[in-house]
Amino acid sequence: MxxxxxxxxxxxxxxxxxxxxxxxxxxxxxxxxxxxxxxxxxxxxxxxxxxxxxxxxxxxxxxxxxxxxxxxxxxxxxxxxxxxxxxxxxxxxxxxxxxxxxxxxxxxxxxxxxxxxxxxxxxxxxxxxAEVRVVCRKPWQQMKKTYQQAPFSLGEMKVVPQLLAMGASTGGPPAIKAILERLNKKFPLPIVIVQHIAIGFVEGMASWLEKNISLPVKIAEHEERLQPGHVYLAPADVQMGVAKGKIIIDKTAFPEKGLRPAISFLFRSVAEEYGMYAIGVLLTGMGKDGAAELQALQKKGALTIAQDEASSVVNGMPGEAVKLQAASFVLPPVEISRLLNKVTQRPAP
CATH class of the missing domain: 3.40.50.2300 (Response regulator)
Known part of the structure; x- marks a missing residue:
């Protein structure tokens, strides 16, 4: 009971x-x-x-x-x-x-x-x-332990990334904020995000993020052109993808494993459209949404990152990515920001 x-x-x-x-x-x-x-x-x-x-x-x-x-x-x-x-x-x-x-x-x-x-x-x-195991956690700033799961050298990156795609579920909003607020003010990539959240809350999340980070934040719109340094949140009860440098909002696409928007839909779209020119980040959350698609991104040559277990509220999605060896790096949010800044500051090869 x-x-x-x-x-x-x-x-x-x-x-x-x-x-x-x-x-x-x-x-x-x-x-x-x-x-x-x-x-x-x-x-x-x-x-x-x-x-x-x-x-x-x-x-x-x-x-x-x-x-x-x-x-x-x-x-x-x-x-x-x-x-x-x-x-x-x-x-x-x-x-x-x-x-x-x-x-x-x-x-x-x-x-x-x-x-x-x-x-x-x-x-x-x-x-x-009620099944979520809540523990007293150290502040993310103190979580320095990181590890590289799959062979990946930043020095071997032969392309300049063009898009950052992120997915999160339970515990996601604070992790997303912790990453975004530490990105460079002139972060050069568009950022597309799917956050599993009850209908009616994505607008509040956009307002909350906009109050706390320097990058512009908005609810994504169909065929909106992606702008560098802008954050696009998936609207409620639709699937969101990307094509030809624009947001694609599909109101007719079915839920995937009961989820709409689904991280799997976004990551699959990003893999097809951007391939090795993308960065995929899978954060805390229940279930397996996005894990297999993060692996697909990795196989295309994209840089892939999963949140570590210690900083995750629920280690379902990132934990599944780790099991699949789909993440090039497994890091807490603060370290994810540092890596993203480092990668996007590199000169073109």
């Missing part, structure tokens, strides 16, 4: 979510806190398997509570947010950076036409995130 602690100042919302979760025979709501301060006390007392946390609350908000809880009790924290409030979305990503494992929108009421699907997604997300 998965023990859930709900944190929400609205009694009505908490009762609705509690009833929704209790319908699943693998979930049990063991308590409800009305603000962040109470959540800290109840987490220590009840020792839940997962915490579902509102972001805007009196006395102490979800961001502050997330930081304080994780300092004393490693537990998966899910931020449950109102996606129609832009300010709340930005604070949601601040909480994810503080250690929350993911964010999901508050489920709609039974009168909503898509209620059953959205409610089921909410419940399944809580169950999946």
């Amino acid at each position: 998965i023990r859930v602690l709900l944190v929400d100042d609205s009694a009505t919302t908490a009762a609705f979510i509690s009833a929704l979760l209790d319908e699943d025979d693998k979930l049990s709501v063991v308590g409800r806190a009305q603000d962040g301060a109470q959540a800290i006390r109840m987490t220590t007392m009840l020792q839940p398997d997962v915490v579902v946390m509102d972001i805007n609350m009196p006395n102490m908000n979800g961001y502050e509570a997330t930081m304080r809880i994780l300092a004393i009790h490693p537990v998966p924290i899910i931020i449950c947010s109102n996606i129609w409030q832009p300010g709340e979305l930005v604070r949601t990503f601040e909480a994810i950076e503080a250690g929350a494992v993911t964010a999901i929108p508050k489920p709609p009421g039974p009168g909503h036409p898509d209620f059953k699907r959205l409610a089921n997604h909410f419940v399944q997300t809580v169950k999946a995130m």
